[in-house]
Amino acid sequence: MVDVNELQEKAREVLAGDDVRRLIGWKRGTYGYEAAPTVLKDVSEVDQLIFDATCVQNPASFITLEEKRPVPRGQEPDTRKIAVMVKGCDSRAVVQQLVEKAYDRDDVIVLGIPCRGVIDRRKAEKLFGESTEPVVASTNGDKVTVEVGGEKKEADRKDILMDKCMRCRYPNPLVSDFLLGEEVEKWADDEFGDVDEFEKMIPEDKWKFWDEQFSKCIRCYSCRNVCPMCYCVECVVTKTRPQWTRRSTDISENTVYHIQRAWHLAGRCIECMECQRVCPVDIPIMTLNRKLTRDVKEMFDFEPGVDVESEPLLACYRPNDPEEYIM
Amino acid sequence: MSEEFEPNIVAFLCNWCSYAGADLAGTSRTHYLPNVKIIRVMCSGRVNPLFLVNALQQGADGVLISGCHPGDCHYLEGNYYARRRFMLMHKLLEHVGVDPGRVNMSWVSASEGAKFADVVQESVDKAKAAGPMDQFRRRQINW
Numbered sequence: 195m196v197d198v199n200e201l202q203e204k205a206r207e208v209l210a211g212d213d214v215r216r217l218i219g220w221k222r223g224t225y226g227y228e229a230a231p232t233v234l235k236d237v238s239e240v241d242q243l244i245f246d247a248t249c250v251q252n253p254a255s256f257i258t259l260e261e262k263r264p265v266p267r268g269q270e271p272d273t274r275k276i277a278v279m280v281k282g283c284d285s286r287a288v289v290q291q292l293v294e295k296a297y298d299r300d301d302v303i304v305l306g307i308p309c310r311g312v313i314d315r316r317k318a319e320k321l322f323g324e325s326t327e328p329v330v331a332s333t334n335g336d337k338v339t340v341e342v343g344g345e346k347k348e349a350d351r352k353d354i355l356m357d358k359c360m361r362c363r364y365p366n367p368l369v370s371d372f373l374l375g376e377e378v379e380k381w382a383d384d385e386f387g388d389v390d391e392f393e394k395m396i397p398e399d400k401w402k403f404w405d406e407q408f409s410k411c412i413r414c415y416s417c418r419n420v421c422p423m424c425y426c427v428e429c430v431v432t433k434t435r436p437q438w439t440r441r442s443t444d445i446s447e448n449t450v451y452h453i454q455r456a457w458h459l460a461g462r463c464i465e466c467m468e469c470q471r472v473c474p475v476d477i478p479i480m481t482l483n484r485k486l487t488r489d490v491k492e493m494f495d496f497e498p499g500v501d502v503e504s505e506p507l508l509a510c511y512r513p514n515d516p517e518e519y520i521m
Numbered sequence: 522m523s524e525e526f527e528p529n530i531v532a533f534l535c536n537w538c539s540y541a542g543a544d545l546a547g548t549s550r551t552h553y554l555p556n557v558k559i560i561r562v563m564c565s566g567r568v569n570p571l572f573l574v575n576a577l578q579q580g581a582d583g584v585l586i587s588g589c590h591p592g593d594c595h596y597l598e599g600n601y602y603a604r605r606r607f608m609l610m611h612k613l614l615e616h617v618g619v620d621p622g623r624v625n626m627s628w629v630s631a632s633e634g635a636k637f638a639d640v641v642q643e644s645v646d647k648a649k650a651a652g653p654m655d656q657f658r659r660r661q662i663n664w
Binding site for chain 2: 392393397398399400401402403404405430438440444445446447449450452453454456457460461482485486489490493494507508509511512513515516517519520521
């Protein structure tokens, strides 16, 4: 785990440079098991930066949020860079955004942090109850130490870490200008067992499952807003000409919304699990995304967010792509 | 309700091959089922997979995309892109619980009138087996 002093030292150094406009990182949350993402503009704010197992958020989501306002006559646009702190999984989002040319590599400074897993708020609350104070958590070996209100508690890694961490193949950042802390060893692999398990169901049961899940959806669009890959200026679900999906929250429109959301992430989802984490009604959104990730890997031998030089999946083709369902 | 269920199939045919193939089936008096409602598009690559979802939502029991054979596309590569998209959308809809028989794609060239009739027959048979599409059809409200 990276030392906080080292992290703040580097952040201070980066932010002090003339070419940096903002720095995105994490600070201690106000309560509960999650840190809070923060955007710093000045060196004096650097002291609040932290990194530990509570830093679940994906700062890559914020890079594309900057509004590019028209510049008044006679003024030059602000071309200074944005510095961003990323874990291994977050760095895949940066890679995928670079692949899609959301911004240039020169526009960002990436501070990579090797990560040993982050905790899942839902799991932690089940184990230790809700917390009204900010929690400090750290991983050591197979244990996770959680400090709730000055009281230290320990849990097994698999009981408290996010599901994505238990199948993390990229604990070290794939792209970084500065690496903070030492690289960690990969501890898990992804077999897509959960997808296989779901696939065993017959279509009627699958629909019964999704009928129940999609009926809960209140269409708050949190999953879209938090997604690092959902940075379209005009989103298909909010535009009215053509209107792809109506705004009513019935099963028909909810289903179509979720199919659209998953579809637009086909071959792009980097599995940071932010969508599922922020869902207020606990819809297992990643079940859809993981299915597509698995199929993309199987059919097209493609993995998003790994190689900056790769082409976006649906913007290229191979003449010998699979076509077993085509008559 | 003694009548047999007749599915609605919405077919997106590309202008250069499949639409001409359907035309050939017509002009050569080949019989094909009237369940299919044809929408002509310039290329199968024009078909946004959300068209399929939208069709299913608005009353189709099955959908069919048809384009030129790989390598024959009028725009050289449109059907290759369409193929990738279709394969993924097919899998996604199957995962959500939509019967895989409702979503079909075929390659029909301008000279394959008979094949077009077969493709329509097969799509209708599959949609019939799957029954009426009632999973996420849009409910029409008469105010």
